[in-house]
Every structure is written in C-alpha cells, then in structure tokens.
Amino acid sequence: MGKKIVSDSSCDILAMEGTDFTAVPLTIMADGVDYVDDGALDVHGMLEKLRAYNGRSYTACPSVERWLNSFDGAQEVYAVAMTSGLSGTWNAAMVAREEYLKENPGAKVQVFDTLSTGPEQRLLVERLAEWIKQGLSFDVICAKAKEYLSKTRLFFSLESLHNFAQNGRVSKLAAAATGILGIRIVGTASEAGTLQPLSKCRGEHRALVSLLEWIEKAGFRGGHMLLCHIENLPFAEKMREAVLKRYPMAQVSIYPARGLCSYYAECGGLLIGCECEPEL
Numbered sequence: 001m002g003k004k005i006v007s008d009s010s011c012d013i014l015a016m017e018g019t020d021f022t023a024v025p026l027t028i029m030a031d032g033v034d035y036v037d038d039g040a041l042d043v044h045g046m047l048e049k050l051r052a053y054n055g056r057s058y059t060a061c062p063s064v065e066r067w068l069n070s071f072d073g074a075q076e077v078y079a080v081a082m083t084s085g086l087s088g089t090w091n092a093a094m095v096a097r098e099e100y101l102k103e104n105p106g107a108k109v110q111v112f113d114t115l116s117t118g119p120e121q122r123l124l125v126e127r128l129a130e131w132i133k134q135g136l137s138f139d140v141i142c143a144k145a146k147e148y149l150s151k152t153r154l155f156f157s158l159e160s161l162h163n164f165a166q167n168g169r170v171s172k173l174a175a176a177a178t179g180i181l182g183i184r185i186v187g188t189a190s191e192a193g194t195l196q197p198l199s200k201c202r203g204e205h206r207a208l209v210s211l212l213e214w215i216e217k218a219g220f221r222g223g224h225m226l227l228c229h230i231e232n233l234p235f236a237e238k239m240r241e242a243v244l245k246r247y248p249m250a251q252v253s254i255y256p257a258r259g260l261c262s263y264y265a266e267c268g269g270l271l272i273g274c275e276c277e278p279e280l
C-alpha cells in the first residue's frame with residue numbers, strides 16, 4: 001500500500017536503494033532479436049550486434065500492461081515517462097493510469113510527461129525519491145515535480161542520427177547533417193519534446209566548448225548535472241572536468257547509458273541533464 005516510482009527504461013536506472021522503484025523496459029528490435037531494455041540486457045553486446053547489422057532496426061514502447069503491472073498495488077504512484085513528442089510511452093502510461101484507478105479507486109497516480117528523456121528524466125526520478133523519503137504529500141510532490149521539470153534541461157552531443165532517422169523521429173534535414181565523419185550534432189530537447197539541433201561541431205573538443213556555452217545560456221549555475229555516455233567515458237570525464245572548472249560547486253555524476261538511450265544516442269554520444277536557473 002506504499003508509494004512507488006515507476007519510470008520507463010530511458011532513465012537508465014535499474015534499481016534504487018531504499019526506494020520502491022521499477023523501470024518498465026522499452027524494446028529494441030533488430031535482425032529478428034528483441035533486446036528488452038532491462039537489467040539482463042548486455043548493452044555492449046547489443047551495440048556490437050547492431051554495428052555488424054546493416055538492416056533495419058526498430059524500438060517499441062512499454063505496453064499498457066507492463067505499466068499497469070509495475071504499479072503493483074501501490075497507493076501512490078509516480079510514473080515518469082519519456083517525451084510524448086517522440087514515443088508512445090507516455091500515452092501507454094496514461095491508459096494504464098485510467099485502468100489502475102478503476103481497479104483501485106483509492107489510489108493516486110500521477111504520470112509525468114518529461115518532454116525529455118535520459119539524464120533529465122533521471123534527475124526527476126532521483127528528486128522524487130528524495131521527496132518521498134522526506135515524507136512529503138502526494139500533492140506537494142506532484143507540484144514540486146512539475147516546477148522542477150520546468151527548470152531542468154537536456155543537452156547532447158551525437159556522432160550519428162542514423163537510428164533516429166531510420167525510425168522517422170528526426171527531420172530529414174537534421175539527419176542530413178550527420179554521418180559526416182568527425183561531425184557532432186550538439187542539441188537539446190525542444191519545448192515540444194523533440195530533437196532540436198543547435199550546432200554542428202567538427203571534433204569532440206568543439207562539441208565540448210559548444211555544450212558548455214549552451215548550458216551556460218540555459219542558466220546552469222552549478223547545480224546537479226548528470227552525464228550519460230554511450231561507450232565514451234573519456235569524453236564524459238573531460239566534460240566533468242570542464243564543468244567543475246567553471247562551476248566548482250556543481251555536483252556532476254557520470255554513468256553509462258542502458259539500452260534505449262544507447263540505441264538512439266549511438267556510440268560516442270553524450271547526454272547531459274542539468275538543473276538550470278532560467279531568467280524570467
């Protein structure tokens with residue numbers, strides 16, 4: 001009868017100590033194989049297989065049933081979904097909510113559309129866990145979460161938009177800019193929760209400088225920052241070093257992406273979630 005956080009697997013969290021948490025997996029499909037993005041997935045192995053495979057690959061969001069099962073009898077459910085601008089995940093969660101409330105009339109379920117994913121989604125999940133531990137009420141937590149989401153941002157550097165393009169999730173124009181060796185697309189999540197390219201950078205160092213500029217412009221002043229990398233720990237470490245040089249008080253954590261983010265952000269990619277203080 002407790003309080004529970006559920007997120008789709010794009011938050012890259014498998015378990016949380018001291019918190020009732022479930023990640024509902026998305027699935028990546030290629031060459032007749034279903035890669036379910038859960039704790040059993042060998043992410044590196046999947047990336048190797050994808051690299052060697054020239055055919056089409058796809059993804060699928062979690063089913064309504066998956067979401068519903070994850071709510072698991074809880075009295076208060078905080079369901080965190082990746083952007084409705086790119087995925088059916090949020091919609092499935094909303095349908096699950098309806099059904100859950102029918103079966104459990106006394107329960108409360110809030111579904112958040114992050115209009116983002118990856119490390120920005122993870123920031124929210126981690127905050128929700130803190131607020132639950134502090135014993136805040138459902139309504140207070142929901143209000144705080146909405147406000148928090150309006151102040152967090154997602155930035156990224158991607159070496160390829162191949163998988164975005166083949167799944168029709170980015171405009172042809174944006175996709176055309178990539179695939180050129182050495183070019184990185186620096187971008188952000190748009191207000192509609194879609195991929196918004198900001199700069200084209202030749203080489204990792206220029207991407208790093210560009211990211212720092214965009215983060216500063218967005219109002220990052222040294223709060224929490226999460227760096228999610230796809231097989232590119234050196235770049236994440238360089239970014240952390242550069243961020244700490246400019247914002248010595250910042251709290252920066254690094255971790256490797258799980259399946260869904262690895263598939264879309266592709267090898268070499270870096271995703272940044274950060275707390276900002278946007279000017280009014």
Ligand code: X90
Nearest residue numbers: 059060061086087088189194195264
């Ligand atoms: O099949 C599905 O429903 C999943 C579709 C997911 C599409 C987007 C995944 C993004 C993963 C890349 C970050 C850069 C862009 C973020 C824009 C919001 C990570």
